[in-house]
Amino acid sequence: MRQMLINELTQDEVARVRGFLDNHCRPGGIAGLYWLTIPPDLLAEAQSGHETCGPFALAIELGDDFVSFELLVRSESNLHCSCTAYVSVEQREYLLSWLDRLLAEQAIRA
Numbered sequence: 001m002r003q004m005l006i007n008e009l010t011q012d013e014v015a016r017v018r019g020f021l022d023n024h025c026r027p028g029g030i031a032g033l034y035w036l037t038i039p040p041d042l043l044a045e046a047q048s049g050h051e052t053c054g055p056f057a058l059a060i061e062l063g064d065d066f067v068s069f070e071l072l073v074r075s076e077s078n079l080h081c082s083c084t085a086y087v088s089v090e091q092r093e094y095l096l097s098w099l100d101r102l103l104a105e106q107a108i109r110a
Contacts, residue, residue, distance in 0.1 A: 002071040002086060004099070009065050009108070016106040017067050024102075025060060034060040038073055042094055046073070046085035053078040058087070058095060069095060 009017065025034035035057040038047075047056050053075035061068045071087045087095065102108070 004069040004071065004095075005066060006068075006103075006108070007066040009067065011065075013106070013108050014062065014065065014067075017102065017108065018062055020102050020106050021060060021062060026057070028059070032062045034062065035076065036060055036069075036095070036098065038091060039094070042088075042090050044073070044085065044088035044091060046088075047075075047083045050075065050078075050081065050083035053081050053083045056083070058091075069099065071095075 021034045025036050028034055036059075038056045038058065040054075043056060047053070055076050056073050057076055058073060059070040061070075071092065073083075073085055073087055073091060075081055075083050
């Protein structure tokens with residue numbers, strides 16, 4: 001699986017990341033899992049014409065000393081559709097900007 005990982009976080013940093021994720025993402029069905037929604041204007045060719053499969057999101061996992069960002073755009077309503085695809089360049093840039101904001105606002109050393 002393609003992902004970005006920030007590890008070796010302190011417990012204080014994990015708590016700050018958790019607060020940010022609680023305020024800016026939807027919680028997943030499992031503790032420590034969050035969904036970052038892809039804005040509609042950033043949907044890639046793979047998601048075009050699949051409006052009923054939306055919303056589309058990236059999974060974020062927060063562990064004891066890490067936060068992981070999956071680079072797979074998932075349909076939240078249809079797990080076995082061709083609209084599930086790795087991020088496009090634009091989607092990756094969106095995630096990187098979002099991640100930079102998280103790190104800066106929460107003073108996470110990286």
